[in-house]
Amino acid sequence: MDISVKETARQLERAQDVVIVAHKSPDGDTLGSSFALLYALQALGKRARVECSDPFPKKYEYFLKGYQPEGFEERFVVSVDVADEKLFGPGTGHYAGKADLCIDHHQTNTDYARCRCLDYGKAATAQLMYFIFREMGAAVTPLIADCLFTGITTDTGCFRYTNVTAETHEVAARLIGLGAQAGEINRIMFETKSKSRIAVERMVMESLEYDFSGRCAMICISKDILTRSGASEDELEGVSAMPRQIEGVMAGVTLSEREDGYKVSLRTSEQIDAAEVCALLGGGGHARAAGCFISGDLNSAKAAMRQALAGFLPA
Ligand SMILES: [Mn+2]
Incomplete structure:
Protein backbone atom coordinates (compact mmCIF):
# COMPACT_ATOMS: atom_id res chain seq x y z
CA MET A 1 0.00 0.00 0.00
CA GLU A 191 38.10 13.14 -6.44
CA THR A 192 39.88 10.31 -4.73
CA LYS A 193 40.75 7.07 -6.53
CA SER A 194 42.81 4.20 -5.18
CA LYS A 195 45.74 2.88 -7.22
CA SER A 196 43.88 -0.39 -7.68
CA ARG A 197 40.92 1.56 -9.08
CA ILE A 198 43.17 3.30 -11.60
CA ALA A 199 44.56 -0.12 -12.57
CA VAL A 200 40.98 -1.31 -13.18
CA GLU A 201 40.22 1.71 -15.38
CA ARG A 202 43.35 1.13 -17.44
CA MET A 203 42.49 -2.54 -18.07
CA VAL A 204 38.76 -2.03 -18.57
CA MET A 205 39.40 0.55 -21.28
CA GLU A 206 41.35 -2.11 -23.19
CA SER A 207 38.06 -4.01 -23.52
CA LEU A 208 36.13 -1.06 -24.98
CA GLU A 209 34.23 -1.67 -28.20
CA TYR A 210 31.65 0.28 -30.19
CA ASP A 211 28.42 -0.82 -31.87
CA PHE A 212 25.59 0.88 -33.72
CA SER A 213 27.95 3.27 -35.53
CA GLY A 214 29.50 4.43 -32.29
CA ARG A 215 26.21 5.09 -30.47
CA CYS A 216 26.78 2.16 -28.12
CA ALA A 217 29.96 1.57 -26.13
CA MET A 218 30.58 -1.64 -24.22
CA ILE A 219 33.20 -2.44 -21.62
CA CYS A 220 33.82 -5.62 -19.68
CA ILE A 221 35.03 -6.04 -16.10
CA SER A 222 36.35 -9.60 -16.13
CA LYS A 223 37.25 -11.56 -13.01
CA ASP A 224 40.80 -11.52 -14.33
CA ILE A 225 40.86 -7.71 -14.17
CA LEU A 226 39.72 -7.81 -10.55
CA THR A 227 42.39 -10.35 -9.67
CA ARG A 228 45.19 -8.49 -11.44
CA SER A 229 44.24 -5.03 -10.13
CA GLY A 230 43.52 -6.19 -6.60
CA ALA A 231 40.43 -3.95 -6.56
CA SER A 232 37.49 -4.84 -4.36
CA GLU A 233 33.89 -4.75 -5.56
CA ASP A 234 33.16 -1.43 -3.87
CA GLU A 235 36.04 0.24 -5.70
CA LEU A 236 34.19 -0.26 -8.97
CA GLU A 237 31.49 2.30 -8.26
CA GLY A 238 31.18 4.67 -11.20
CA VAL A 239 33.13 2.53 -13.66
CA SER A 240 29.84 1.71 -15.37
CA ALA A 241 29.30 5.44 -16.02
CA MET A 242 32.44 5.60 -18.15
CA PRO A 243 31.28 4.22 -21.53
CA ARG A 244 28.33 6.67 -21.60
CA GLN A 245 30.75 9.55 -21.14
CA ILE A 246 32.20 9.04 -24.62
CA GLU A 247 31.12 11.58 -27.23
CA GLY A 248 28.22 10.39 -29.39
CA VAL A 249 27.44 7.39 -27.20
CA MET A 250 23.76 7.02 -26.34
CA ALA A 251 24.03 3.65 -24.60
CA GLY A 252 26.93 2.71 -22.34
CA VAL A 253 27.08 -0.94 -21.38
CA THR A 254 29.22 -2.47 -18.65
CA LEU A 255 29.41 -6.25 -18.45
CA SER A 256 30.69 -7.56 -15.11
CA GLU A 257 31.69 -11.21 -15.06
CA ARG A 258 30.01 -13.44 -12.47
CA GLU A 259 30.13 -17.20 -11.83
CA ASP A 260 27.39 -18.08 -14.28
CA GLY A 261 27.14 -15.08 -16.55
CA TYR A 262 27.31 -11.31 -16.70
CA LYS A 263 25.79 -8.57 -14.62
CA VAL A 264 24.89 -5.76 -17.01
CA SER A 265 24.78 -2.09 -16.19
CA LEU A 266 23.28 0.20 -18.81
CA ARG A 267 23.57 4.00 -18.86
CA THR A 268 21.73 5.93 -21.52
CA SER A 269 21.17 9.39 -22.95
CA GLU A 270 17.71 10.98 -22.85
CA GLN A 271 16.52 9.33 -26.07
CA ILE A 272 16.64 5.82 -24.62
CA ASP A 273 14.84 4.44 -21.58
CA ALA A 274 17.41 2.19 -19.92
CA ALA A 275 14.81 0.52 -17.71
CA GLU A 276 12.76 -0.44 -20.78
CA VAL A 277 15.81 -1.98 -22.49
CA CYS A 278 16.81 -3.96 -19.40
CA ALA A 279 13.21 -5.10 -18.84
CA LEU A 280 13.55 -7.03 -22.12
CA LEU A 281 16.21 -9.11 -20.34
CA GLY A 282 14.38 -9.47 -17.06
CA GLY A 283 16.00 -6.48 -15.33
CA GLY A 284 15.00 -2.96 -14.45
CA GLY A 285 16.08 0.34 -12.93
CA HIS A 286 15.82 4.01 -13.77
CA ALA A 287 15.29 5.74 -17.13
CA ARG A 288 18.96 6.73 -17.43
CA ALA A 289 20.55 3.83 -15.48
CA ALA A 290 19.34 0.26 -15.31
CA GLY A 291 20.63 -3.28 -15.06
CA CYS A 292 19.99 -6.94 -15.73
CA PHE A 293 21.68 -10.33 -15.63
CA ILE A 294 22.55 -12.44 -18.66
CA SER A 295 23.74 -16.00 -18.18
CA GLY A 296 26.29 -17.57 -20.47
CA ASP A 297 29.64 -16.44 -21.88
CA LEU A 298 30.82 -12.96 -22.83
CA ASN A 299 29.93 -13.19 -26.50
CA SER A 300 26.37 -14.31 -25.83
CA ALA A 301 25.97 -11.53 -23.23
CA LYS A 302 27.15 -8.96 -25.78
CA ALA A 303 24.84 -10.42 -28.42
CA ALA A 304 21.84 -10.34 -26.07
CA MET A 305 22.56 -6.71 -25.18
CA ARG A 306 22.91 -5.71 -28.85
CA GLN A 307 19.62 -7.41 -29.61
CA ALA A 308 17.86 -5.64 -26.72
CA LEU A 309 19.25 -2.28 -27.85
CA ALA A 310 18.48 -2.82 -31.53
CA GLY A 311 14.93 -1.53 -31.22
CA PHE A 312 16.10 1.63 -29.48
CA LEU A 313 19.15 2.62 -31.51
CA PRO A 314 19.46 3.40 -35.20
CA ALA A 315 21.68 0.80 -36.88
MN1 LIG B 1 19.08 5.69 -4.47
Whole structure:
Protein backbone atom coordinates (compact mmCIF):
# COMPACT_ATOMS: atom_id res chain seq x y z
CA MET A 1 0.00 0.00 0.00
CA ASP A 2 1.34 3.42 -0.93
CA ILE A 3 1.47 5.88 1.92
CA SER A 4 2.30 9.58 2.16
CA VAL A 5 5.33 11.19 3.75
CA LYS A 6 3.05 12.22 6.62
CA GLU A 7 1.83 8.67 7.28
CA THR A 8 5.42 7.38 6.93
CA ALA A 9 6.52 9.83 9.61
CA ARG A 10 3.68 8.67 11.92
CA GLN A 11 4.65 5.00 11.43
CA LEU A 12 8.29 5.71 12.23
CA GLU A 13 7.27 7.67 15.33
CA ARG A 14 5.26 4.67 16.56
CA ALA A 15 7.84 2.03 15.59
CA GLN A 16 9.88 0.24 18.24
CA ASP A 17 12.94 -2.01 17.90
CA VAL A 18 13.57 -1.11 14.30
CA VAL A 19 15.73 -2.96 11.81
CA ILE A 20 16.74 -0.83 8.83
CA VAL A 21 17.69 -2.88 5.77
CA ALA A 22 20.03 -1.40 3.14
CA HIS A 23 20.52 -3.02 -0.27
CA LYS A 24 23.40 -5.36 -1.10
CA SER A 25 26.57 -3.84 -2.64
CA PRO A 26 25.62 -0.74 -0.66
CA ASP A 27 26.03 2.70 -2.22
CA GLY A 28 26.06 6.18 -0.72
CA ASP A 29 22.28 6.58 -0.90
CA THR A 30 21.21 3.34 0.75
CA LEU A 31 23.85 3.78 3.48
CA GLY A 32 23.44 7.52 3.93
CA SER A 33 19.65 7.24 4.14
CA SER A 34 19.79 4.17 6.43
CA PHE A 35 22.25 5.72 8.87
CA ALA A 36 20.39 9.03 8.87
CA LEU A 37 17.26 7.11 9.87
CA LEU A 38 19.22 5.13 12.47
CA TYR A 39 20.46 8.31 14.14
CA ALA A 40 17.05 9.99 13.95
CA LEU A 41 15.33 6.99 15.58
CA GLN A 42 18.01 6.67 18.23
CA ALA A 43 17.59 10.35 19.05
CA LEU A 44 13.95 9.52 19.79
CA GLY A 45 15.16 6.89 22.29
CA LYS A 46 14.39 3.90 20.09
CA ARG A 47 16.45 0.76 19.62
CA ALA A 48 17.48 0.45 15.99
CA ARG A 49 20.21 -1.03 13.84
CA VAL A 50 21.20 -1.07 10.16
CA GLU A 51 21.60 -4.41 8.42
CA CYS A 52 23.25 -4.99 5.08
CA SER A 53 24.23 -8.13 3.23
CA ASP A 54 27.67 -6.76 2.40
CA PRO A 55 30.31 -4.92 4.45
CA PHE A 56 30.21 -1.12 4.50
CA PRO A 57 32.83 0.38 2.14
CA LYS A 58 35.57 2.22 4.01
CA LYS A 59 35.05 5.54 2.23
CA TYR A 60 31.76 6.07 4.10
CA GLU A 61 33.41 5.70 7.49
CA TYR A 62 32.91 9.41 8.35
CA PHE A 63 29.23 8.75 9.02
CA LEU A 64 29.35 5.11 10.15
CA LYS A 65 29.76 6.13 13.76
CA GLY A 66 26.64 4.83 15.34
CA TYR A 67 26.20 2.41 18.15
CA GLN A 68 24.39 -0.60 16.73
CA PRO A 69 22.75 -2.66 19.44
CA GLU A 70 22.70 -6.34 18.51
CA GLY A 71 20.42 -9.05 19.63
CA PHE A 72 17.11 -7.27 20.02
CA GLU A 73 14.12 -8.88 18.39
CA GLU A 74 12.98 -6.66 15.54
CA ARG A 75 9.42 -5.41 15.75
CA PHE A 76 9.52 -3.12 12.74
CA VAL A 77 11.47 -3.68 9.52
CA VAL A 78 12.07 -0.78 7.14
CA SER A 79 13.96 -1.12 3.87
CA VAL A 80 15.67 1.96 2.51
CA ASP A 81 16.49 2.58 -1.19
CA VAL A 82 15.75 -1.10 -1.97
CA ALA A 83 13.71 -1.48 -5.18
CA ASP A 84 13.23 -5.23 -4.92
CA GLU A 85 13.51 -7.82 -2.15
CA LYS A 86 16.07 -9.66 -4.28
CA LEU A 87 18.40 -6.74 -3.56
CA PHE A 88 18.43 -7.56 0.16
CA GLY A 89 21.14 -10.10 -0.69
CA PRO A 90 21.95 -13.35 1.09
CA GLY A 91 22.90 -11.78 4.42
CA THR A 92 19.53 -10.10 4.95
CA GLY A 93 17.36 -12.34 2.75
CA HIS A 94 15.53 -13.55 5.86
CA TYR A 95 13.76 -10.17 5.96
CA ALA A 96 12.08 -10.92 2.63
CA GLY A 97 8.32 -10.87 3.11
CA LYS A 98 8.77 -9.11 6.47
CA ALA A 99 9.26 -5.47 5.51
CA ASP A 100 6.68 -3.27 7.25
CA LEU A 101 7.78 -0.19 5.35
CA CYS A 102 9.83 0.58 2.28
CA ILE A 103 11.22 4.07 1.64
CA ASP A 104 12.45 4.38 -1.93
CA HIS A 105 12.73 6.41 -5.15
CA HIS A 106 13.11 3.66 -7.80
CA GLN A 107 10.46 3.67 -10.50
CA THR A 108 10.85 -0.13 -10.71
CA ASN A 109 10.01 -0.69 -7.04
CA THR A 110 8.17 -4.01 -6.79
CA ASP A 111 5.85 -3.03 -3.92
CA TYR A 112 7.00 -5.87 -1.65
CA ALA A 113 6.55 -4.15 1.71
CA ARG A 114 3.35 -3.83 3.73
CA CYS A 115 3.53 -0.06 3.22
CA ARG A 116 5.53 1.91 0.72
CA CYS A 117 6.66 5.52 0.65
CA LEU A 118 7.81 5.88 -2.93
CA ASP A 119 8.60 9.06 -4.81
CA TYR A 120 10.49 8.61 -8.02
CA GLY A 121 10.59 12.33 -8.58
CA LYS A 122 13.32 12.40 -5.94
CA ALA A 123 16.90 12.09 -7.15
CA ALA A 124 17.84 10.06 -4.08
CA THR A 125 16.10 8.30 -1.23
CA ALA A 126 18.05 10.73 0.97
CA GLN A 127 16.15 13.62 -0.63
CA LEU A 128 12.87 11.92 0.31
CA MET A 129 14.17 11.10 3.78
CA TYR A 130 14.75 14.81 4.43
CA PHE A 131 11.01 15.48 4.06
CA ILE A 132 10.12 12.51 6.27
CA PHE A 133 12.37 13.90 9.01
CA ARG A 134 10.84 17.34 8.58
CA GLU A 135 7.38 15.81 9.01
CA MET A 136 8.61 13.99 12.12
CA GLY A 137 10.13 17.17 13.48
CA ALA A 138 13.36 15.19 13.84
CA ALA A 139 16.47 17.27 14.44
CA VAL A 140 18.90 17.07 11.53
CA THR A 141 22.25 17.03 13.30
CA PRO A 142 25.49 17.70 11.38
CA LEU A 143 26.05 13.92 11.31
CA ILE A 144 22.59 13.27 9.84
CA ALA A 145 23.17 16.12 7.37
CA ASP A 146 26.42 14.41 6.26
CA CYS A 147 24.51 11.14 5.75
CA LEU A 148 21.77 12.72 3.65
CA PHE A 149 24.14 14.90 1.65
CA THR A 150 26.17 11.77 0.82
CA GLY A 151 23.05 10.02 -0.50
CA ILE A 152 22.10 12.96 -2.69
CA THR A 153 25.54 13.71 -4.09
CA THR A 154 26.34 10.05 -4.89
CA ASP A 155 22.99 9.31 -6.59
CA THR A 156 23.32 12.44 -8.72
CA GLY A 157 26.97 12.02 -9.70
CA CYS A 158 27.76 15.21 -7.78
CA PHE A 159 24.63 17.03 -9.01
CA ARG A 160 25.38 16.33 -12.67
CA TYR A 161 22.67 13.83 -13.69
CA THR A 162 19.28 14.72 -15.17
CA ASN A 163 17.52 13.40 -12.04
CA VAL A 164 18.61 16.65 -10.32
CA THR A 165 15.78 19.14 -9.77
CA ALA A 166 15.63 22.54 -8.15
CA GLU A 167 14.39 20.73 -5.05
CA THR A 168 17.49 18.52 -5.02
CA HIS A 169 19.64 21.63 -4.75
CA GLU A 170 17.30 23.21 -2.21
CA VAL A 171 17.51 20.17 0.06
CA ALA A 172 21.29 20.00 -0.39
CA ALA A 173 21.53 23.71 0.47
CA ARG A 174 19.50 23.13 3.66
CA LEU A 175 21.77 20.22 4.57
CA ILE A 176 24.88 22.38 4.12
CA GLY A 177 23.22 24.97 6.36
CA LEU A 178 22.70 22.22 8.93
CA GLY A 179 26.38 21.30 8.88
CA ALA A 180 26.94 18.87 6.02
CA GLN A 181 30.58 19.01 4.93
CA ALA A 182 29.80 19.23 1.23
CA GLY A 183 33.28 19.96 -0.08
CA GLU A 184 34.94 17.25 1.96
CA ILE A 185 32.27 14.65 1.11
CA ASN A 186 32.50 15.42 -2.61
CA ARG A 187 36.29 15.19 -2.45
CA ILE A 188 36.07 11.72 -0.87
CA MET A 189 33.34 10.52 -3.25
CA PHE A 190 34.52 11.97 -6.54
CA GLU A 191 38.10 13.14 -6.44
CA THR A 192 39.88 10.31 -4.73
CA LYS A 193 40.75 7.07 -6.53
CA SER A 194 42.81 4.20 -5.18
CA LYS A 195 45.74 2.88 -7.22
CA SER A 196 43.88 -0.39 -7.68
CA ARG A 197 40.92 1.56 -9.08
CA ILE A 198 43.17 3.30 -11.60
CA ALA A 199 44.56 -0.12 -12.57
CA VAL A 200 40.98 -1.31 -13.18
CA GLU A 201 40.22 1.71 -15.38
CA ARG A 202 43.35 1.13 -17.44
CA MET A 203 42.49 -2.54 -18.07
CA VAL A 204 38.76 -2.03 -18.57
CA MET A 205 39.40 0.55 -21.28
CA GLU A 206 41.35 -2.11 -23.19
CA SER A 207 38.06 -4.01 -23.52
CA LEU A 208 36.13 -1.06 -24.98
CA GLU A 209 34.23 -1.67 -28.20
CA TYR A 210 31.65 0.28 -30.19
CA ASP A 211 28.42 -0.82 -31.87
CA PHE A 212 25.59 0.88 -33.72
CA SER A 213 27.95 3.27 -35.53
CA GLY A 214 29.50 4.43 -32.29
CA ARG A 215 26.21 5.09 -30.47
CA CYS A 216 26.78 2.16 -28.12
CA ALA A 217 29.96 1.57 -26.13
CA MET A 218 30.58 -1.64 -24.22
CA ILE A 219 33.20 -2.44 -21.62
CA CYS A 220 33.82 -5.62 -19.68
CA ILE A 221 35.03 -6.04 -16.10
CA SER A 222 36.35 -9.60 -16.13
CA LYS A 223 37.25 -11.56 -13.01
CA ASP A 224 40.80 -11.52 -14.33
CA ILE A 225 40.86 -7.71 -14.17
CA LEU A 226 39.72 -7.81 -10.55
CA THR A 227 42.39 -10.35 -9.67
CA ARG A 228 45.19 -8.49 -11.44
CA SER A 229 44.24 -5.03 -10.13
CA GLY A 230 43.52 -6.19 -6.60
CA ALA A 231 40.43 -3.95 -6.56
CA SER A 232 37.49 -4.84 -4.36
CA GLU A 233 33.89 -4.75 -5.56
CA ASP A 234 33.16 -1.43 -3.87
CA GLU A 235 36.04 0.24 -5.70
CA LEU A 236 34.19 -0.26 -8.97
CA GLU A 237 31.49 2.30 -8.26
CA GLY A 238 31.18 4.67 -11.20
CA VAL A 239 33.13 2.53 -13.66
CA SER A 240 29.84 1.71 -15.37
CA ALA A 241 29.30 5.44 -16.02
CA MET A 242 32.44 5.60 -18.15
CA PRO A 243 31.28 4.22 -21.53
CA ARG A 244 28.33 6.67 -21.60
CA GLN A 245 30.75 9.55 -21.14
CA ILE A 246 32.20 9.04 -24.62
CA GLU A 247 31.12 11.58 -27.23
CA GLY A 248 28.22 10.39 -29.39
CA VAL A 249 27.44 7.39 -27.20
CA MET A 250 23.76 7.02 -26.34
CA ALA A 251 24.03 3.65 -24.60
CA GLY A 252 26.93 2.71 -22.34
CA VAL A 253 27.08 -0.94 -21.38
CA THR A 254 29.22 -2.47 -18.65
CA LEU A 255 29.41 -6.25 -18.45
CA SER A 256 30.69 -7.56 -15.11
CA GLU A 257 31.69 -11.21 -15.06
CA ARG A 258 30.01 -13.44 -12.47
CA GLU A 259 30.13 -17.20 -11.83
CA ASP A 260 27.39 -18.08 -14.28
CA GLY A 261 27.14 -15.08 -16.55
CA TYR A 262 27.31 -11.31 -16.70
CA LYS A 263 25.79 -8.57 -14.62
CA VAL A 264 24.89 -5.76 -17.01
CA SER A 265 24.78 -2.09 -16.19
CA LEU A 266 23.28 0.20 -18.81
CA ARG A 267 23.57 4.00 -18.86
CA THR A 268 21.73 5.93 -21.52
CA SER A 269 21.17 9.39 -22.95
CA GLU A 270 17.71 10.98 -22.85
CA GLN A 271 16.52 9.33 -26.07
CA ILE A 272 16.64 5.82 -24.62
CA ASP A 273 14.84 4.44 -21.58
CA ALA A 274 17.41 2.19 -19.92
CA ALA A 275 14.81 0.52 -17.71
CA GLU A 276 12.76 -0.44 -20.78
CA VAL A 277 15.81 -1.98 -22.49
CA CYS A 278 16.81 -3.96 -19.40
CA ALA A 279 13.21 -5.10 -18.84
CA LEU A 280 13.55 -7.03 -22.12
CA LEU A 281 16.21 -9.11 -20.34
CA GLY A 282 14.38 -9.47 -17.06
CA GLY A 283 16.00 -6.48 -15.33
CA GLY A 284 15.00 -2.96 -14.45
CA GLY A 285 16.08 0.34 -12.93
CA HIS A 286 15.82 4.01 -13.77
CA ALA A 287 15.29 5.74 -17.13
CA ARG A 288 18.96 6.73 -17.43
CA ALA A 289 20.55 3.83 -15.48
CA ALA A 290 19.34 0.26 -15.31
CA GLY A 291 20.63 -3.28 -15.06
CA CYS A 292 19.99 -6.94 -15.73
CA PHE A 293 21.68 -10.33 -15.63
CA ILE A 294 22.55 -12.44 -18.66
CA SER A 295 23.74 -16.00 -18.18
CA GLY A 296 26.29 -17.57 -20.47
CA ASP A 297 29.64 -16.44 -21.88
CA LEU A 298 30.82 -12.96 -22.83
CA ASN A 299 29.93 -13.19 -26.50
CA SER A 300 26.37 -14.31 -25.83
CA ALA A 301 25.97 -11.53 -23.23
CA LYS A 302 27.15 -8.96 -25.78
CA ALA A 303 24.84 -10.42 -28.42
CA ALA A 304 21.84 -10.34 -26.07
CA MET A 305 22.56 -6.71 -25.18
CA ARG A 306 22.91 -5.71 -28.85
CA GLN A 307 19.62 -7.41 -29.61
CA ALA A 308 17.86 -5.64 -26.72
CA LEU A 309 19.25 -2.28 -27.85
CA ALA A 310 18.48 -2.82 -31.53
CA GLY A 311 14.93 -1.53 -31.22
CA PHE A 312 16.10 1.63 -29.48
CA LEU A 313 19.15 2.62 -31.51
CA PRO A 314 19.46 3.40 -35.20
CA ALA A 315 21.68 0.80 -36.88
MN1 LIG B 1 19.08 5.69 -4.47
